Amino acid sequence: MSTELDRDLPATAPEGGDTPHTDEADAALRADIRRLGTLLGQSLARQDGQDLLDLVEEVRALVRSDPAAAAERLAGLDLATGTQLARAFSTYFHLANITEQVHRARELRRIRVREGGWLDRAAKLIADRGVGAREVGSIAGRLAVRPVFTAHPTEAARRSILTKLRKVANELDAEATAAAIDGWRDPALVNRTDRRLAELLDALWQTDELRLERPEPTDEARNAIYYLAELAADGAPQVLDELSEILRDLGVKLPPASRPLTFGSWIGGDRDGNPFVTPAVTRDVLLIQHEYGIRAAERVVDNLIDGLSVSKRLRGTSLDLAASLAADNDALPELPARFKRVNAEEPYRLKLRYIRLKLANTRTRLMSDAPHVPGRDYLGTDELVTDLELIRASLARNGGQLVAAGQVASSIRTISAFGLQLATLDVREHADAHHAVLAELYARVGEIEYSSLDRGERTALLVAEMTSRRPLSGVQTPLSDPARKTFGVFTAIRQAQDRFGPGVVESYIVSMTKGIDDLLAPVILAREAGLVDLTDDPVRARIGFVPLLETTGELDAAGPLLDALLSLPTYRSVVRARGDVQEVMLGYSDSNKEAGITTSQWSIHRAQRALRDVAARHGVRLRLFHGRGGTVGRGGGPTHEAILAQPYGTLDGAIKVTEQGEVISDKYTLPALARENLELTLAAVLQSALLHTEPRQPAEALAKWDSTMTTVSDAAFTAYRRLVEQPDLPAYFWASTPSELLGALNIGSRPSKRPDSGAGLEGLRAIPWVFGWTQSRQIVPGWYGVGTGLAAAREAGLSDVIADMHANWHFFRTFLSNVEMMLAKTDLEIASRYVDSLVPEPLRGIFDQIREEYDRTVAEVLAVTGESELLEKQSVLGRTLGVRETYLQPLHHLQVSLLARHRAAGARREPTDQALQRALLTTVNGIAAGMRNTG
Numbered sequence: 001m002s003t004e005l006d007r008d009l010p011a012t013a014p015e016g017g018d019t020p021h022t023d024e025a026d027a028a029l030r031a032d033i034r035r036l037g038t039l040l041g042q043s044l045a046r047q048d049g050q051d052l053l054d055l056v057e058e059v060r061a062l063v064r065s066d067p068a069a070a071a072e073r074l075a076g077l078d079l080a081t082g083t084q085l086a087r088a089f090s091t092y093f094h095l096a097n098i099t100e101q102v103h104r105a106r107e108l109r110r111i112r113v114r115e116g117g118w119l120d121r122a123a124k125l126i127a128d129r130g131v132g133a134r135e136v137g138s139i140a141g142r143l144a145v146r147p148v149f150t151a152h153p154t155e156a157a158r159r160s161i162l163t164k165l166r167k168v169a170n171e172l173d174a175e176a177t178a179a180a181i182d183g184w185r186d187p188a189l190v191n192r193t194d195r196r197l198a199e200l201l202d203a204l205w206q207t208d209e210l211r212l213e214r215p216e217p218t219d220e221a222r223n224a225i226y227y228l229a230e231l232a233a234d235g236a237p238q239v240l241d242e243l244s245e246i247l248r249d250l251g252v253k254l255p256p257a258s259r260p261l262t263f264g265s266w267i268g269g270d271r272d273g274n275p276f277v278t279p280a281v282t283r284d285v286l287l288i289q290h291e292y293g294i295r296a297a298e299r300v301v302d303n304l305i306d307g308l309s310v311s312k313r314l315r316g317t318s319l320d321l322a323a324s325l326a327a328d329n330d331a332l333p334e335l336p337a338r339f340k341r342v343n344a345e346e347p348y349r350l351k352l353r354y355i356r357l358k359l360a361n362t363r364t365r366l367m368s369d370a371p372h373v374p375g376r377d378y379l380g381t382d383e384l385v386t387d388l389e390l391i392r393a394s395l396a397r398n399g400g401q402l403v404a405a406g407q408v409a410s411s412i413r414t415i416s417a418f419g420l421q422l423a424t425l426d427v428r429e430h431a432d433a434h435h436a437v438l439a440e441l442y443a444r445v446g447e448i449e450y451s452s453l454d455r456g457e458r459t460a461l462l463v464a465e466m467t468s469r470r471p472l473s474g475v476q477t478p479l480s481d482p483a484r485k486t487f488g489v490f491t492a493i494r495q496a497q498d499r500f501g502p503g504v505v506e507s508y509i510v511s512m513t514k515g516i517d518d519l520l521a522p523v524i525l526a527r528e529a530g531l532v533d534l535t536d537d538p539v540r541a542r543i544g545f546v547p548l549l550e551t552t553g554e555l556d557a558a559g560p561l562l563d564a565l566l567s568l569p570t571y572r573s574v575v576r577a578r579g580d581v582q583e584v585m586l587g588y589s590d591s592n593k594e595a596g597i598t599t600s601q602w603s604i605h606r607a608q609r610a611l612r613d614v615a616a617r618h619g620v621r622l623r624l625f626h627g628r629g630g631t632v633g634r635g636g637g638p639t640h641e642a643i644l645a646q647p648y649g650t651l652d653g654a655i656k657v658t659e660q661g662e663v664i665s666d667k668y669t670l671p672a673l674a675r676e677n678l679e680l681t682l683a684a685v686l687q688s689a690l691l692h693t694e695p696r697q698p699a700e701a702l703a704k705w706d707s708t709m710t711t712v713s714d715a716a717f718t719a720y721r722r723l724v725e726q727p728d729l730p731a732y733f734w735a736s737t738p739s740e741l742l743g744a745l746n747i748g749s750r751p752s753k754r755p756d757s758g759a760g761l762e763g764l765r766a767i768p769w770v771f772g773w774t775q776s777r778q779i780v781p782g783w784y785g786v787g788t789g790l791a792a793a794r795e796a797g798l799s800d801v802i803a804d805m806h807a808n809w810h811f812f813r814t815f816l817s818n819v820e821m822m823l824a825k826t827d828l829e830i831a832s833r834y835v836d837s838l839v840p841e842p843l844r845g846i847f848d849q850i851r852e853e854y855d856r857t858v859a860e861v862l863a864v865t866g867e868s869e870l871l872e873k874q875s876v877l878g879r880t881l882g883v884r885e886t887y888l889q890p891l892h893h894l895q896v897s898l899l900a901r902h903r904a905a906g907a908r909r910e911p912t913d914q915a916l917q918r919a920l921l922t923t924v925n926g927i928a929a930g931m932r933n934t935g
Helices: 026-048 050-065 067-075 079-115 118-128 133-142 159-182 187-205 217-249 279-307 319-331 337-342 347-368 382-397 401-418 431-445 455-466 481-500 516-528 552-556 558-566 569-577 588-595 597-617 639-644 661-668 671-691 699-724 729-736 766-775 786-795 799-808 810-825 828-838 845-865 875-907 914-931
Strands: 144-149 424-430 505-511 544-549 581-587 621-627 654-659
Touching: 026 050, 026 079, 026 187, 050 067, 050 079, 050 875, 067 875, 079 159, 079 187, 079 671, 079 875, 079 914, 118 217, 118 671, 133 217, 133 671, 144 217, 144 671, 159 187, 217 279, 217 401, 217 661, 217 671, 279 347, 279 401, 279 424, 279 481, 319 347, 319 382, 337 347, 347 382, 382 401, 424 431, 424 481, 431 481, 431 505, 431 516, 455 516, 455 569, 481 505, 481 516, 505 516, 516 544, 516 558, 516 569, 544 558, 544 569, 552 558, 552 588, 552 597, 558 569, 558 581, 558 597, 581 588, 581 597, 581 654, 588 597, 588 621, 588 699, 588 766, 597 621, 597 699, 597 786, 597 810, 639 671, 639 810, 654 661, 661 671, 699 786, 699 799, 699 845, 729 766, 729 828, 729 845, 766 914, 786 799, 786 845, 799 810, 799 845, 810 845, 810 875, 828 845, 828 875, 875 914
Parallel strands: 144 654, 424 505, 505 544, 544 581, 581 621, 621 654
Antiparallel strands: none
């Protein structure tokens, strides 16, 4: 498969990634993609004959010279040939993507050598500002960055495909490393690499890219664990060591057991709209996580055993360590006699043998659901860290200071970051589900008809209930099946903490929080399950409660809602029991779908300011949880820039950010990129927490910017709602996009529509909403309304203010940059083929509206940026996207023609043609790979 990539393709991340774009690395990248393209062509000919390769070349040439003829040629293909053609282009994109990742990692390493890493650069800024060690130490002690892996289904590629692509990356990197060492490329090595790559491409071509069935939550958990285990083995320890060194240079010694970086997961805990996540599934997922987490801890311990060969004949040990060895000997008599004999003079190795035995006992206990026996196994991570700290302290006092501060401290940092569970599980449920349970419980005690209460009455009842000592439920309280499952989650959390340790679940997230009653309801249910005791002095709370503010109405009311919550003495005592930390989650996806990108982003920005001020008044630390999606249309974008663009004072060192779908694979598949992404996030939080504590601009300028941004937002919102409120939009959306295929992709366990949501768009989740627009290249969620908003500001005489905002306001500049990217990825000529072929004539006026707003938005954005064309200042990236179009167009042509056949068969009520559906899904995968995102 020959390619013409000698003039294209820099490192291009999906919208959730941070990417350097330099011309220096362009030639090497082009060469590698051209090389893989050639090898892929040879594989196609070898596997399916020269005719397939000839067809690929014919179509590629036709797309350039005569798109209409290309469309006609593709429409005439039989299903088998069309499917193979789609697979060929899809495979090409997978290879291009992984090669870009390899070269992005190389470029980042080059930048690290020249300029230092992300943490180095942040430290220099902090030092240059003259920030003192005490202030740095205060923030460092509160540093708590947590990427949270979700099961939201946006990764179309199967694990089998991604694993082979990782091996392709390894081959390219190994060859480049050898060349760098020797200074020249060994022809024999190149030939060996080509043979190995050819072997991998044959295996890739013979691997079905489509999933046969929908994954279960436990399958999704294993997928996330793959990345988490890799991070524990490589990327995270490097970053944590680097952070420790950087802080030391700034005059701060961070204890090894600190947890500046941890990981979270929603997989197996996110019940909102997913009927497959039951209490039993939650327990199963935690068990799987611990199986792999204990393995990771055992690897750390094994490395310490190899390294700590200190003999007590040569160096003494602490009394604490000697006492612990005596206690271990009594509690663990089954330790093999061989270890007691061989390590008799090596106390650290002997202690580590006992630690490893305790880990094995912990695995056995968890598998059999037996009770914890202190001294024989571990309940959570703290006991393991305590054992390792004994070793570190003894070494530090007995001539082993360098080892104590080196390998042992690094091991403690890694164990502290991942624990025995790898990731802390968040639990999420819809607010209505809790009220439904309480309605049944109150009906049983016969006091009140809970379901008839309005929100104010409900709040008053729950506030009174929080100080009551009587239970609402008993062991045998009968509940409906849905209520029993919801209530059972709280019991499952308590049982999980008792079984696995208190750190396995920390946060209970309430979706669609609209009033304080929505957060008080789960507090009452947690009380009933024994997770909260509101009568204790002080109050005991084993989990924290997190409002998820998802719509613009909720975001606009964020400040008053938090103020009302924290003003309740009983709820304030719950927050106090959680360390005076209140977590609030901000929902990007649903607010974007409801109000459009401009109003969503502006509402989230303002909500953060309001929450910051309210938390400060109540003496509470605010921890923001950003529910960002992968795509810009779902709140994604470069992480580093997004963190730096937050309002001043909102980051106090703690932040949680969702990671999902193709963003996870892009950030964490390659160890070098995993390290860079973790480091840049930590660096951005540290920098923001220390350097962005006050407004960067005078109050008068900020007030003017705020007023102008509100003008832009109001006009953009009106334009967006005018589009989505049209009665014909649902019919247009379903007709002009392949959204009906998302479920058949089997990329996630959660249904794409909310329960009982009907056939309209209201109940459609944000992922399929963005998926449909992206596949058809309309990408409405990423830019619609922005042009109208900017035009309104310009017509109000605010052009100079807009220019000032773009030059000096990080938030606005980042927002516009993301919109510009979405505009560049939009292709309304391709979209018109979907509309002309698939949309009934009476509905096509909606596309005219979309085109009109697109043209307006491009013009207004260019007027602000001063560019003559989109991405003019990112020429390499612009060229990349342009070249990708050559390979995307055949897939779009195929998809349109196949969709027409699929729908015609459906209209005739014919049974599903499996071959036709397979061909369609192959085009979906290919377009997702080419666009670098699904939804």
